[in-house]
Amino acid sequence: MKAAVLHTIGEPLVIEERDIPVPGPGEVLVRVVAAGVCHSDLHQQDGSVPPFRIPIVLGHENAGIVESLGSGAAGIEVGERVVVYGGWGCGRCRFCLGGQEQLCSTASWSGLGPDGGYAEYMVVPSARHLVPVGDLNLVQAAALADAGVTPYRAVKKALDLLVPGTTALVLGAGGLGQFGIQYLKMLTEARVIVVETSAERRDIARSLGADVVIDGSISDLQEAVRAAASEFGVTAAFDFVGSDTTMQLGLRSLERQGLLVVVGLAGGSVPVSFFGMASEAVVTTSNWGSRNDLAEVIALARAGALTISIEGYPLAEINDVFELLEKGKTKGRAVLIP
Ligand SMILES: [Zn+2]
Ligand SMILES: [Zn+2]
Incomplete structure (x- = not known):
């Protein structure tokens, strides 16, 4: 699969060929249909918000289709259309138990630790991070995972x-x-x-x-x-x-x-x-959103209550998109389509 990888702070991302990851026990493999580009990705690339790990596949605003389930993974079906909730917490602390996994101290978030969605596939550690979106347009839905929530x-x-x-x-x-x-x-x-x-x-x-x-x-x-x-x-x-x-x-x-x-x-x-x-x-x-916040925003979008302004780009153009964003030249949310 193709993936855009940050190898060096301050350098452009490198599009490279990688093996499609295999979901481990309890994990879910998602085929990424759309991945929104966030200013915080720029901050990681330029080092002003240091990435947790390098090399890394950035991208924390993702939507796609469930491709396969690791052993024991349950609660989601292959083929389901989902938005990936990006705050991947420990699942046990009081913040996680309340659905506010973005506040968990583990700092294990999609594209900010584990690899994210600037790739054709991504592994999500648990089905609880996947919110079904029904027939919502996935390119628009991706933006809900951060810009929306x-x-x-x-x-x-x-x-x-x-x-x-x-x-x-x-x-x-x-x-x-x-x-x-x-x-x-x-x-x-x-x-x-x-x-x-x-x-x-x-x-x-x-x-x-x-x-x-x-x-x-x-x-x-x-x-x-x-x-x-x-x-x-x-x-x-x-x-x-x-x-x-x-x-x-x-x-x-x-x-x-x-x-x-x-x-x-x-x-x-x-x-x-x-x-x-x-x-x-x-x-x-205000730090990102809880799982409930995301579900509520998806409900608003499914009811047709939100105008979601999107500009789609191929994944290969990711560095150009970063430059556009840096210069404030995007009108709506830039979304990469692998
Ligand atoms: Zn963001
Ligand atoms: Zn936690």
Whole structure:
């Protein structure tokens, strides 16, 4: 099978021929139909988020068809169409038992430890990580495994806060932000303000229902957000970039008891101090999604409630896709089709 392998930090991935892996006891072999490309893959390739192991097949946003079962594997049928839940935990700690395997301390995640989906086949350690998707388009479904589920979890953290009359701020309308806008419009009464530097993505944000869309490259962003926000500021800010600049903008835009949820992995930081932010504001991160979060997002997609903006590319073009993503030139989620 073909696989795109990261051998050296900072170097392009190498497309190489490998044997199709054989699933061990309890494991499941999945034929990958689509694998989404995530900014965190770029961060691993450039070393800013060091990969757990090298060489590695990256790819943690996968959908495909069950090809074969290892001995004793049960709970899924050969031929079933599935999204691969990417947080592969120990299965025993309290986070795993609650379905939040992405928070398990084992750090054994698809494409971030074990080999992931930038290949024609991948081994999944347990059938519990496979969520059937029925007749959902698998190329679209792949994006749900991270771009779809991560903002869903982030928005759920603020549902109690986003009552009528409030505003929510979305920083970055790329693959994740586009889902975030939809969840905010679908699940809350908040007015949604979006800040985005790309004109194309600003148009997409508008088409997804954003109420106010601000060009992220203007000089006085803070003032523009203030003007668009409710009287005292935004009630919840979702930072899908995670740079110093966006985190500062998010925190400074908050009203009292507001919530900043940092999702993007750009590695930024922001000082938290008593007088440096609105009283009782809360800063947190949101890390991927639980198995339940993924099942809920898949249910929304199956009900036709989500617009999933996809750009498909052959696996062989993976390095070009990384470059496009790096330069912010993708409109929707880039998905590799092995
Ligand atoms: Zn990701
Ligand atoms: Zn665990």
